[in-house]
Amino acid sequence: MSPRKKKIVLGILGALILILAAEIIGRLGLAGKAWPAPTDAISSVLGNKLSRALLFRSLGATLASAGTGLVIGSVVGMAVGFLGFLLPVLRAGLDQTASILNTIPLVALAPLLIALVGPQGMSVLTAALGSGFAMFVATASGLLAVSPAHADFFKVSGSSRLQQVIRLSLPSAVPSLLGGLTLAGSGAVLGAVLGEWFGAPMGLGVLMISSMQNFQVKLLFVVALTAALVSLLAFYAMAAIQKMVGRRFS
Amino acid sequence: MSASGISLDRVEKTFSLEKNNTFTALKDVTLNVAQGEFLALLGPSGCGKSTILRMVAGLEQPTAGELAVNGLEPQELVNGHRLGVAFQDHALLPWLTVFQNVALPYQLAKRPVDETRIGELLELVGLARFRDAFPRQLSGGMRQRASIARSLVLKPEVLLLDEPFGALDAVTRRKMNLELARIWAEERTTTVLVTHDVEEAVFLAQRVVVLAANPGRIRHEEVLSFDTARTEGLERTDEFHHVVDRLTRMLDAS
Numbered sequence: 001m002s003p004r005k006k007k008i009v010l011g012i013l014g015a016l017i018l019i020l021a022a023e024i025i026g027r028l029g030l031a032g033k034a035w036p037a038p039t040d041a042i043s044s045v046l047g048n049k050l051s052r053a054l055l056f057r058s059l060g061a062t063l064a065s066a067g068t069g070l071v072i073g074s075v076v077g078m079a080v081g082f083l084g085f086l087l088p089v090l091r092a093g094l095d096q097t098a099s100i101l102n103t104i105p106l107v108a109l110a111p112l113l114i115a116l117v118g119p120q121g122m123s124v125l126t127a128a129l130g131s132g133f134a135m136f137v138a139t140a141s142g143l144l145a146v147s148p149a150h151a152d153f154f155k156v157s158g159s160s161r162l163q164q165v166i167r168l169s170l171p172s173a174v175p176s177l178l179g180g181l182t183l184a185g186s187g188a189v190l191g192a193v194l195g196e197w198f199g200a201p202m203g204l205g206v207l208m209i210s211s212m213q214n215f216q217v218k219l220l221f222v223v224a225l226t227a228a229l230v231s232l233l234a235f236y237a238m239a240a241i242q243k244m245v246g247r248r249f250s
Numbered sequence: 251m252s253a254s255g256i257s258l259d260r261v262e263k264t265f266s267l268e269k270n271n272t273f274t275a276l277k278d279v280t281l282n283v284a285q286g287e288f289l290a291l292l293g294p295s296g297c298g299k300s301t302i303l304r305m306v307a308g309l310e311q312p313t314a315g316e317l318a319v320n321g322l323e324p325q326e327l328v329n330g331h332r333l334g335v336a337f338q339d340h341a342l343l344p345w346l347t348v349f350q351n352v353a354l355p356y357q358l359a360k361r362p363v364d365e366t367r368i369g370e371l372l373e374l375v376g377l378a379r380f381r382d383a384f385p386r387q388l389s390g391g392m393r394q395r396a397s398i399a400r401s402l403v404l405k406p407e408v409l410l411l412d413e414p415f416g417a418l419d420a421v422t423r424r425k426m427n428l429e430l431a432r433i434w435a436e437e438r439t440t441t442v443l444v445t446h447d448v449e450e451a452v453f454l455a456q457r458v459v460v461l462a463a464n465p466g467r468i469r470h471e472e473v474l475s476f477d478t479a480r481t482e483g484l485e486r487t488d489e490f491h492h493v494v495d496r497l498t499r500m501l502d503a504s
Contacts, residue, residue, distance in 0.1 A: 149341040156307045156335045156410075158328045159358040167354075171345050248384065249345045 034217055041218035042225075051219060054207065059226060061202040062123070062192050066234070069127020069195075070188035077132035077184075078177070081139025085169070095140065102133040110198055119199025123192045130191025131184035138180020142173030174249040178242035185234035193227050204230075254320055255440060256283040256306055256408065261315035263301055263466075274465040275301045279315070281459060281468065288434060288441045290455035292448060294501060298466025299444045303410050306442065307335055320407055327408065331359035334406035334439070338413040340397040342385040348372070349381040352400045359404060371399045374433055391415075391422040395429065402437060411443040415450070424485075427453050431480035448498050453485060460500055470500055 001009070019038055024030075026037030045051050080098070084091040106126060117125050146168055154164050196205025204227050211219040263276040276298040283289045291299040304310040305317055308324035319327050327333050334355075342351045349368060356363045372378045375395040385393055394414050401409060414430075415423045427450055434441060434454070445451050451458045452474060460470040474493065476484060484490055 147339075147341075149337050149339040150343065152307075152309055152337065153335070153341040154358070155309060156328055156333055157355055157358045158331045158333075163358055167357075168343075171343070174345075 036218045036221055038221070038225075041221040044218050045222040055219075055222065055226065058202060058204050058207045058223070059230070061200075062189070062196065062204040062227070063230070065123035065195065065200075065203060066127045066188040066192035066230075069124045069129075069192055070131045070184060072124065073128035073130065073132030073188065074135045074181070074184060076128065077135030077180075078139045081136045081143065084140055085143040086165075091140070094136075098133055098136050101129075106194060114198055120201065122198045123195035123200050123203060123205065126195030127188040127191035130187035130194075134180045134183040134187055135177070138176045138183075139173060142176025142180075143169045145176055146172045171249060175242075175246050178238075178246045182235055182238040182242055185238040186231040189227070189231040189234050254285040255287065256319050256442065257281070257317070258302070258305075258312075259316040261302075261305070261312045261317055263298065263305065263310065264313045277465040277467050279466070279468055283440060283442060285320075285440050286438050288443070288454060288456045290443045290445060290451035290458045291461060292445060292451045292458050292497065292501070293461030293466070294463055295446060296466075297461040297463035299446075299461050300412055301466065303412050303442060303444050306408070307333060307410055331355065331361075331404055332407045333410070334401035334404065334408070335410045336394070336398045336401040336412065336414040338416045340385070340393040340414075342393055342396055342400070344385055347382050347384055348377055348388070348396050351385070351396060352403050355400060355404050361404075368399075368403060371403055374436065375399045375429065389422075390418050391426055394418065394426060398430065398433070402433070402439070405437075406439060409437075409439040409441040411441065413445055414443075416445070416447075423447075423450070428482060430454060435480070448494050448501065449485060452490060452493050452497065453480065458497065460497060470497075472497065 022035075023037050023039060026035050026040065029035075045055065080094060084094040106129075110122075113125055114122060150168055150172070151164075154168050159167070192203070193205040193208070196203035197209055200206055204223050207223045208220060208227075211217075211223060258279050258281040261276060261279045261281075262274070264272045264274045266272050279298075279302065281302075291302060293299045301310060305312055306319060306324055308328045317324065319333075324333075342348075343354070346354065349372070352368050352371065353363045353365075369378070369381075372381055375398060377392060377396055377399065380388060380392065380396075385396070388396065398411075398414060401411075411430075415426045418426060431454055443451065443454060456474055458472045458474065459468055460472070461467065462469040472493065476487070476489060
């Protein structure tokens with residue numbers, strides 16, 4: 001068995017053991033009523049037409065916010081990163097501002113943000129924040145990841161600064177940007193779910209809050225599972241893009 | 251100072267280290283390379299031979315002394331796109347094909363891409379079949395040949411080779427040297443080759459300058475005038491071995 005295969009098998013095995021443990025705890029009621037058996041939760045939520053429709057509608061809303069936020073966050077993050085690259089005077093300041101913005105807990109920032117965009121706009125904004133920082137860092141570091149030999153070649157070829165940016169710095173940043181995208185993809189999904197807690201009309205986050213308040217434990221469990229799966233899926237989708245495109249640039 | 255070729259007049263290069271310490275990489279280097287000459291700079295690592303090349307390419311500035319290439323500052327030559335450099339690390343762009351890499355100097359010089367010239371050069375370096383391949387699909391020797399084709403594409407007035415075959419195995423390296431000699435015989439560009447390989451220097455160059463380290467300085471100059479052409483077989487002549495032995499002993503002693 002190749003090391004890669006072994007890793008995959010071990011990963012699946014680990015996940016199965018965890019699910020099995022959760023199942024046993026749920027079946028035996030070891031953790032009380034708040035811990036349903038996973039199979040029971042999934043079958044009862046997906047088996048019910050109403051709750052199934054509700055889940056998929058919420059998922060659609062969350063995906064829409066996450067996608068919009070990913071696009072906005074990526075564009076803004078890359079633009080700010082590029083600005084810092086073009087104007088080195090701004091670089092240190094932008095780095096610090098972005099880090100501070102990223103370190104402040106969202107809960108502390110939330111009232112200010114709600115006042116800014118309203119509760120409906122929160123999920124897109126938090127998704128954009130979640131993905132924007134990753135893309136900013138990826139852009140800022142990627143544009144500086146030019147190999148010294150390539151830089152020497154462009155210098156001795158009598159190239160202009162503009163040519164160096166377009167023909168060398170930007171392509172050199174592609175692997176880093178793709179790496180950032182894998183983080184930004186899952187970050188956008190988590191950001192969107194979190195943002196929905198602050199009063200969005202619909203979405204997985206809304207469903208989490210309502211099922212928690214109504215003690216619909218099985219629904220809550222399935223919603224959380226869906227959010228995690230979608231986030232994982234976003235990560236692997238971006239990783240696949242990275243693998244396809246990135247090979248050419250590194 | 252002659253207006254053609256490369257001239258270094260009492261060139262010195264010091265690098266500043268931390269705490270006001272300085273390191274003298276080169277001291278009192280006076281050197282002339284005639285137009286159309288192939289000169290090899292031979293020396294142990296740390297003797298500043300690459301620094302000389304980087305100064306001629308305008309990548310470093312001499313601390314003292316005069317340096318001119320065809321009567322100009324290196325930067326002027328660079329700005330006129332009249333310099334070709336092949337680096338130890340091939341420095342091909344991984345996202346471009348062989349053809350696109352070799353065409354890049356035209357684009358950087360804002361000149362129309364001469365596809366015929368590129369085709370001929372790729373033929374010359376034996377990569378005609380690989381024009382659409384990416385660098386990662388090529389062997390180390392092929393990448394270096396592509397890099398040399400790129401350095402020659404604009405018909406530069408001066409060609410600088412910084413251990414272009416340094417990372418290759420001995421067999422490939424010998425093959426590359428044969429090819430380089432053949433290419434040079436066709437192009438006849440003023441060339442400076444930096445190497446620590448004695449046989450490579452003696453095989454390719456018309457003149458070998460041996461450098462000593464700490465501080466880097468010129469130790470010996472050897473004009474080579476073999477009767478044989480620079481092709482297969484030269485390395486097996488007594489005369490060749492004689493020169494190689496002598497220069498090797500000189501390197502060992504320094």
